[in-house]
Every structure is written in C-alpha cells, then in structure tokens.
Amino acid sequence: MFATKVPPLTARVGLACHSCFTERSTDKALARCSKCRSDYDEASNEPFSQRDWASHKALCKTLHKIEHDPVARASLLFNLPEGPSSDSDILNRICTVNAGNLIALINASLNRPMNVVEQNIVVYEPKCLACTRTDRILRIETGDPSAGLKSCSECHLAFFCSEAHWKAVSYKHISEPSTDGHDGLSQCALNNDILINARFDVIMNPNPQSGVFQWAPERVKDMWMPLPNEPAWDAEVGEHLRRMTKKHYGDARRGPPTKPFICASSEGLSFPMTILYALQNLNQGDDGWTKKDTLTIHILGASVEKEVMFGQTFEEILHCLPKVRTLKLLLCGPDLKSLPGGDLGREVAMEVCPLCRRRRRKRIHQHVASKYHDYVQNQKSKRPNGFTQPDLAIAFNSGCSQSEVESWKGTIKILVDERIPTVFTSYDREEAEGEAAILRNAGATLVPILGPRKNPWGSQVLRPEPNKVEGYFASNGWLCAGFGKGLGVKGST
Numbered sequence: 001m002f003a004t005k006v007p008p009l010t011a012r013v014g015l016a017c018h019s020c021f022t023e024r025s026t027d028k029a030l031a032r033c034s035k036c037r038s039d040y041d042e043a044s045n046e047p048f049s050q051r052d053w054a055s056h057k058a059l060c061k062t063l064h065k066i067e068h069d070p071v072a073r074a075s076l077l078f079n080l081p082e083g084p085s086s087d088s089d090i091l092n093r094i095c096t097v098n099a100g101n102l103i104a105l106i107n108a109s110l111n112r113p114m115n116v117v118e119q120n121i122v123v124y125e126p127k128c129l130a131c132t133r134t135d136r137i138l139r140i141e142t143g144d145p146s147a148g149l150k151s152c153s154e155c156h157l158a159f160f161c162s163e164a165h166w167k168a169v170s171y172k173h174i175s176e177p178s179t180d181g182h183d184g185l186s187q188c189a190l191n192n193d194i195l196i197n198a199r200f201d202v203i204m205n206p207n208p209q210s211g212v213f214q215w216a217p218e219r220v221k222d223m224w225m226p227l228p229n230e231p232a233w234d235a236e237v238g239e240h241l242r243r244m245t246k247k248h249y250g251d252a253r254r255g256p257p258t259k260p261f262i263c264a265s266s267e268g269l270s271f272p273m274t275i276l277y278a279l280q281n282l283n284q285g286d287d288g289w290t291k292k293d294t295l296t297i298h299i300l301g302a303s304v305e306k307e308v309m310f311g312q313t314f315e316e317i318l319h320c321l322p323k324v325r326t327l328k329l330l331l332c333g334p335d336l337k338s339l340p341g342g343d344l345g346r347e348v349a350m351e352v353c354p355l356c357r358r359r360r361r362k363r364i365h366q367h368v369a370s371k372y373h374d375y376v377q378n379q380k381s382k383r384p385n386g387f388t389q390p391d392l393a394i395a396f397n398s399g400c401s402q403s404e405v406e407s408w409k410g411t412i413k414i415l416v417d418e419r420i421p422t423v424f425t426s427y428d429r430e431e432a433e434g435e436a437a438i439l440r441n442a443g444a445t446l447v448p449i450l451g452p453r454k455n456p457w458g459s460q461v462l463r464p465e466p467n468k469v470e471g472y473f474a475s476n477g478w479l480c481a482g483f484g485k486g487l488g489v490k491g492s493t
C-alpha cells in the first residue's frame, strides 16, 4: 500500500501534479483535466497534455465511464453514512470499503490492475471529513458537474461537503489532538506543518530524482548519552543547528527555519537514531555495546531509495558513540539487485567526515542483494561459524504484516531461532500491531518498550493515510517489536 510514488498531500490543493507528483510553488497554477478534474503540471514547457496525458488517459476514461454508469454509481453511493459523524474509526472503515469498491470497478473496466501511480491517485482523493463523500460522489448525487468539496480555510487540506458537515467536525479538526499525530497537535495544525515542510522541501531538494535531502550534525559527542523515550529532536540536533547557523550568518534567525529543517532532516536521521534507541533498549543495564571497537548492524530488506540513499546519515551512530572505532553496516535486500554489480558483496570503506577521519574511524558498508535468510545460510555453508551475529538486525518499514508476508517468513524464522537481537519498524499503528503479532507467533519474546508503540525517533515528516479521513503515517513512525536479548523480560509477551 505504501508504494514508492505517494502523491504529496499538496496534490490535493493544486500544489502538485497528479501524474508525476512534482510539487509546484503557489505562483504557478496547474492545469485541470476537464473530464476527471485531476490537476496536472505543464511539463517542461510542453503543453499540459503531452507527457502527463499519455499516462493519464486510461484512468481518466475509466473514471469518467464509472461516474456515468448507473450500476457503478449505485455501488458507490451504497455505503455512505446517514448523517455527519466525527467518529474517524467508523469513517475510516467506510473509506476502506468504498475504496475497495471503486478499485474493483476500475480494475474491471481497465481489464488490468491499476499501476501504483493510478492506485495512489484513487486512494488519496479528497474526502469529506464528516461523511467520506468525494467530489465524484457529490457530482453523482447532485447531477451537477461543478459540485465539489470545500476546504478548511485554515489549512486547505481538510474537506467537507456541506456547512452542516463542517459544523460536525470542525472543532475536532481544529482543536483536538489528532490520533497518532505528534506534539498533541490537531489535524489542522499538523496539516499546516505539512504544507510548510512541503514548501521547505521544494527549496532544499528542488530535484527529488537526483537525490534526497540529508543532514546530520557534524560533531562527535563526548560520551554516549541515552536517548529519551519521548521525541526530542530539537534537544538532540537543534542546538547544534542553531550554533552552526549563528556562526554562518551571524544571527541564528537569519538561517533556515529550524523546525522545518529538523523535520526534513529527521527523514534520514530516523534510521541511525532508531538503531541507537533499539540497541539501548535491547541492552538495558549493559552499556558494553557503546564501547565496542567494532559495532555491526545488519539492515534487512534494505532498498536503494531509502537505506542506500540515506547511507551517509548512519555516521550519526559514530557521532553518538565516541568509543566505537568502526561501524560495519550490512545492507541486505533483494531490491539491491539494481545497484551496479561492482558495488555488491564487498566491504567498502565510505568517506567519513573530517572529525572521524582525524580519529581514523571507519564506516564500512556492504551491500548484499538477497533475502537475509539466504545470506545467513550462505555464510554458514561457506565454513563452520561462518555467520557472526550482528549487534543488531533491523528491518525498517518492512511491511511484513501486509504486502510482503511470505517473503519475510524465512527471515523471521532465522532471526528468532538464532536469537539475533532484532527490531522491526513500520509506517503506522496498524502495521506495527500486525507485525508484533507475527513475530510473537514465530516465538519471539518481545521487549515491551520496543513496541508495538510510536517510535520517538521516527521521521517527523508526516503523510496522510490513504483511504482515511484521519491519520498519518511516517517512515519508521512505529516500533513493531524488539527481541533477541531482552534482559530481564523473560516470559513477557
């Protein structure tokens, strides 16, 4: 479900193209498809229709057909609630059923399953916060082709179908802490943050195809400081950022805005910070791991666009652990096949920052393009004791309870059987709870503080849940489970 190409929230308000998801600044309006009313950019001076239209045509025709087919129309209206509601659990369930219907209708009409981009356009359609109606449903009900949702005047990212429905949910939207959001902020406040962050991202990362924005403070701590159990990003990196900004611009206020900057950085920093937090909690009462000469981390199900792209940020592990001299990272996953062959298999000493270079510290990466259990068995077959346990095995956003169930089975078995210290993270609560159950069923004894619960060191970049009227997901947003060592927690489940 959380495939790579997720339209940004801003696509809902005409700030990003619905086909290629390129974000637009407010000064340049997007063109709108007259047939299905999706927004598109005018790709590189070509008229709007050229590039995007080719990929849009099939879905557009299908949506148009469904909207005018009596049987399809009836099935789309069937599951709507009678009146407005502020119970987002109920509404989210209705969204799921309705999206399932719509997806089935579209796939049948296309005579093939939708591709990822098409599916995302459908599941991220704006919906009334009080009843889940979409623009399409309003057009069907009223017969008025110009009928559509209105948006919240504060954030423009929440929608309602009528004043009465807005009245039923506006207080909650504006004033109550959003479920699974952060900092006790309301959905409206979080949406505003998302907009600010999206605009900041366009400035910092104008060409998403060529790389990711990554930043980590260039400093080495004097000693290991255990991480708090609550998010404390500002305390962790904000002070350093302000000092640097002051040095650079003479005044901290003249540099980049701290909050969006830290938020954008957390997308990459959540990887090393979650590793540190996992090690800290799997080794409670024993800080031997912070003083090892070589620390070895195995990253399972690694992908090119996440763990490999953000590779540099793993140096933060060395920066928080001044006594460790060498950090060895094994990045393991079938997705790494797409890396050039020469980059696979061997250990490569990556370039480290000047501070680490001076102290002759090393960050060694090894990319292996296979499933982890195949890697372990391969190591074992080479020679007896050919496999050495890592200090931590970690699977980021694995999706092992949803889309990738089968492919993770063998790996989970080996992690549990070998008692390898392991942590799994996920995008949201639902996945975290599902994955914890899978790991428990496989025989793992879970360390309670490592999930299922929100990850204090997950990315602060929130994205709205598809197919829901409320809720967000984030990279490493939840800790699913930690197990393998679990000192003093025997028997707890």
Ligand SMILES: [Zn+2]
Binding pocket: 017, 018, 019, 020, 021, 022, 040, 041, 043, 052
């Ligand atoms: Zn486009």
Ligand SMILES: [Zn+2]
Binding pocket: 033, 034, 035, 036, 037, 038, 056, 060, 061
């Ligand atoms: Zn269209």
Ligand SMILES: [Zn+2]
Binding pocket: 084, 128, 129, 130, 131, 132, 133, 160, 161, 162, 165
């Ligand atoms: Zn409504």
Ligand SMILES: [Zn+2]
Binding pocket: 152, 153, 154, 155, 156, 157, 158, 173, 187, 188, 189, 191
């Ligand atoms: Zn709002």
Ligand SMILES: [Zn+2]
Binding pocket: 315, 318, 319, 352, 353, 354, 355, 356, 357
């Ligand atoms: Zn360094």
